[in-house]
Amino acid sequence: MLELYGTKLPSRLLLGTAQYPSPAILADAVKASGASAVTVSLRREMAGGGRGGEKFWSLIQSLRLHVLPNTAGCHSVKEAVTTAKMAREIFGTNWIKLEVIGNHDTLQPDVFGLVEAARILCGDGFAVFPYTTDDLVVAERLLGMGCKVLMPWCAPIGSALGPVNVTALRSMRGHFPDVPLIVDAGIGRPSHAALVMELGFDAVLLNTAVARAAEPVGMARAFGKAVDAGREAYRSGLLEPRDVAVPSTPTIGQAVFQ
Numbered sequence: 001m002l003e004l005y006g007t008k009l010p011s012r013l014l015l016g017t018a019q020y021p022s023p024a025i026l027a028d029a030v031k032a033s034g035a036s037a038v039t040v041s042l043r044r045e046m047a048g049g050g051r052g053g054e055k056f057w058s059l060i061q062s063l064r065l066h067v068l069p070n071t072a073g074c075h076s077v078k079e080a081v082t083t084a085k086m087a088r089e090i091f092g093t094n095w096i097k098l099e100v101i102g103n104h105d106t107l108q109p110d111v112f113g114l115v116e117a118a119r120i121l122c123g124d125g126f127a128v129f130p131y132t133t134d135d136l137v138v139a140e141r142l143l144g145m146g147c148k149v150l151m152p153w154c155a156p157i158g159s160a161l162g163p164v165n166v167t168a169l170r171s172m173r174g175h176f177p178d179v180p181l182i183v184d185a186g187i188g189r190p191s192h193a194a195l196v197m198e199l200g201f202d203a204v205l206l207n208t209a210v211a212r213a214a215e216p217v218g219m220a221r222a223f224g225k226a227v228d229a230g231r232e233a234y235r236s237g238l239l240e241p242r243d244v245a246v247p248s249t250p251t252i253g254q255a256v257f258q
C-alpha cells in the first residue's frame, strides 16, 4: 500500500479537482477513478468567493478522501508560504502540494524558490509534496530540506504530452529507491500513467486529462485501471527488451529435414 508521511492510501492515483464541467461530474469522476486523495487549490476556491467556495468544500468533504491542498498559481516563495499556511487553517491538514511556478509559458517550477519554500514549510511542521522537475540535484536539495515525497513532472501542466524524458524519470527512480515518487503534471492518456507506474513510480497525480475529457467519468475509470495495471506489471517483473529474436515456442522435438 502507498504510504505518504505515515498515511496509508489504498489507491495510487491522486486527482486534481479543477476544470470539470460540473461539481456532479467531478464527484462521479473521482468515485469512478478509485482515487484515494484529491488535490485542491486554495487560490481557486478563494477566487470563487463566498458560497461557491463553501459549496465546493462541502462537496470535497463528502467524498471522504484525503485532501492535498496545493499552492497552484503561486509565483514566489512568499506567496506559496502564505497560501500553505492559509490552506492548513482552512483544510485542517499539514499536507501541502508545494508549487512555486517559475515560467508563465511552461508553468515549470522555479526550483530555487521551491527549495527555499520547502525549507520554510518543513521547518514549520508541514508535510511537503514538492512539484518539481526531474533534476536529481534539486531532488537531493528538497530531501535535504525535509521533504519525504517528491512529485516530478513528466511534461508541462495541462500539456497532455506524457513522459517526455523517460530516461530522466528512470534515473530518478534509480537514484531514490526508497523515496515515494509521484509523477505530477503532463499525463495525457491512461497509457502514460501505466508507463510511469511500470517504471516503478509510486503514484500518479493528474487533472486535465480527466477533467477535460469528453467523458470525464469514463476517463477517470480508465486512469484508475491503468495505474493499477502499471503497478501490477512493475511488481510482476517486466521483461527487458532485446535486439534479437527469442523463440517463444520450444524447438525440441521438431522434425529436422536434411
Ligand SMILES: CC(=O)[C@@H](O)[C@H](O)COP(=O)(O)O
Pocket (backbone or CB within 6 Å): 015, 016, 017, 039, 070, 072, 097, 131, 156, 157, 158, 159, 160, 184, 185, 186, 187, 205, 206, 207, 208, 209
Ligand atoms: C492539479 C494540480 O495540482 C496540477 O499539478 C496539475 O493540474 C496536474 O497536471 P495535469 O493537469 O497536467 O494533469
